[in-house]
Amino acid sequence: MKQDLDALDVGQLNPLTPEVISRQATxxxxxxxxxxxxxxxxxxxxxxxxxxxxxxxxxxxxxxxxxxxxxxxxxxxxxxxxxxxxxxxxxxxxxxxxxxxxxxxxxxxxxxxxxxxxxxxxxxxxxxxxxxxxxxxxxxxxxxxxxxxxxxxxxxxxxxxxxxxxxxxxxxxxxxxxxxxxxxxxxxxxxxxxxxxxxxxxxxxxxxxxxxxxxxxxxxxxxxQIPVPVRDFTSKPQMIVIRSFDVNKPGEDVENLKGGVAGGSILKGVLRVGDEIEVRPGVVTKAADGKHTCKPIRSRILSLHAENNDLQYAVPGGLIGVGTLIDPTLTRSDRLVGQVLGHPGFLPEVYIEIEITFYLLRRLLGVKTEGQEKAGKVSKLKKGEFLMVNIGSTSSGGRVTGIKGESAKVELTQPVCTQVGDKIALSRRVEKHWRLIGWGQIIKGRTLPMPDEEG
Structure with a gap:
């Protein structure tokens, strides 16, 4: 079923709308x-x-x-x-x-x-x-x-x-x-x-x-058995990036080069072909003093795809490929994984330190020794220890800088675009592998200032 941008009424859309479900997964x-x-x-x-x-x-x-x-x-x-x-x-x-x-x-x-x-x-x-x-x-x-x-x-x-x-x-x-x-x-x-x-x-x-x-x-x-999820079509769009690509073949002529592609799932809102977009945190650099600076990437949507189906607009749910004008060196080999894409000025803050309330599992899962699962106890968090933190589709290292009861401060090794209330997963290095030890929820944090100029 054909999509028509001119006739699009976002307020009338739902995950089972024929123009949507015939073209993209929801x-x-x-x-x-x-x-x-x-x-x-x-x-x-x-x-x-x-x-x-x-x-x-x-x-x-x-x-x-x-x-x-x-x-x-x-x-x-x-x-x-x-x-x-x-x-x-x-x-x-x-x-x-x-x-x-x-x-x-x-x-x-x-x-x-x-x-x-x-x-x-x-x-x-x-x-x-x-x-x-x-x-x-x-x-x-x-x-x-x-x-x-x-x-x-x-x-x-x-x-x-x-x-x-x-x-x-x-x-x-x-x-x-x-x-x-x-x-x-x-x-x-x-x-x-x-x-x-x-x-x-x-x-x-x-x-x-x-x-x-x-x-x-x-x-x-x-x-x-699986109900159709409730989706928000009217908010400003926000897409979580879980893959990114350079679709150009080696040796491609300059005039035929295509911009980078970001693949992911829209959490809310509707993306349209032609939309101006921003990707956060964008290009991250680290100075000699250890301070990070982020420069969000600005671009425009040239195409939207759901597998082999061309789209004029994309809605929450399903995995979408967004064709952009972004330099493909920034998108190749999944370099944009964990970033958030949306309209300029409407994306969450970028955090470098988060304060979380956390809950630890009682025992380690997924550890196997000599054919038997070893039900090792999960020890308490320690100040100064290094964890892997999963926030959305981002994996970042995090150092525990403070613990008070069931809350902890975690300094991240790389900036993350997220917001208060988001859930995170915590993993610890056990026998050379990262093992899930618990989860947390962001209650506040320290953000990085964003430059006003375009990327």
Whole structure:
């Protein structure tokens, strides 16, 4: 369905508006769980898109960067077509009313979702936390041929609980590799594992992602169990950047060079082609005395894309590519990850020190020693210790400069565009790896002055 900027009435938009849902995803679904439990394979089974795209990922057959893929979810409304067979998924560029492959009747578009495919390897936990910042719901993958829970199954579940994610669907994958009695036993193990967590009442769907067995049931649950999130279309736009690219090929002629592309999810408001934009913190420099200065990047939106679909305007939810006039050296290799994009003068402050109220987990998650999970206790924060702090899609180092009761001051190693009230995740270095130890909420902080001139 064609979008018309001239006819756009932001007040009338919602996540299921036909002009929106036919062109872009409006719900973000995370895929989480332990390494090699089938997260990327499930995304491919639903969307038809391979999220493992980079040479280093293909060689090792693991997700390293955040993967992403969009899918349209349809339902056959014919009374004779029963669920879950009535539910079908296609790629994002499928037409609005395709024909059902089973009953040959027209299908109705129910949802347009964006998958954020998180890496499951323990050393990539920071990347997973960056992805969790934009999720509305999650698919928790548990491999049927392994004991539940594996280390990152626990760690990822704890992470999405910190992000207050309430809508989780558990997928018991690789059931083609096990006997029925094993599957039943593991079902009980999963129920025991999630008891008392955000996934306590989550449905558990047995699937084979490789064979596409029961994928229609997953599509049904995505349409019926996950409510359409409430979105703010009328505020000034704010987009959280989780990927950024230089799309030019090596040796490209100067006249054919394209500006940098920022990929991410709009948190609120509507971005339009032609909008003037600002990216904060922008270009960060550190003087010899250790002081940081930030110069926000100013530019203009040349194009908006949701995978292969061109957009005239983009709304909250789903992963969007924003084509700009920014020097591509500033956007290549994910250099803008963690920054915030929006209209000039309407973005949050940039902080270099934050004061937080914090809550620590009782025990370490995701630590495995000699085949057993080591339930090490999380020790208290210490003044002077160094943590990794995840704020939105930003990972920054932070030194604890003061502790008083359940609040702490943290001096950040790099400036972060954020605001009071935002939630953060705290990780500590344990056995050479960063481990999730708790979460916090920003109550105040010290901001950096922003220069008035354009970048």
């Amino acid at each position: 719900i973000n679904i995370g895929t989480i769980g332990h390494v090699a439990h089938g997260k990327s394979t499930v995304v491919r089974a639903i969307s038809g898109i391979q999220t493992v795209r980079f040479k280093s990922e293909k060689e090792r057959n693991i997700t390293i960067k955040l993967g992403y893929a969009n899918a349209k979810l349809y339902k056959c409304e014919d009374d004779e077509c029963e669920a879950p067979q009535a539910y079908v998924s296609f790629g994002s560029d499928k037409e609005d009313t395709p024909i059902s492959p089973c009953c040959k009747k027209p299908l109705t578009l129910k949802r347009h979702v964006s998958f954020v495919d998180c890496p499951g390897h323990d050393i990539l936990m920071a990347t997973m936390l960056n992805g969790a910042a934009v999720m509305d719901a999650a698919l928790l993958l548990v491999a049927g041929n392994e004991k539940c829970p594996q280390p990152q199954t626990s760690e990822h579940l704890a992470a999405v609980e910190i992000m207050r994610l309430k809508h989780i669907i558990i997928l018991q994958n690789k059931v083609e590799l096990i006997q029925e009695a094993q599957a039943t036993q593991q079902y009980d193990d999963i129920k025991a594992f999630v008891s008392g967590t955000a996934a306590d009442a989550a449905p558990i769907v047995p699937i084979s992602a490789v064979l596409k067995y029961n994928i229609d049931a997953v599509v049904e649950y995505l349409c019926t």
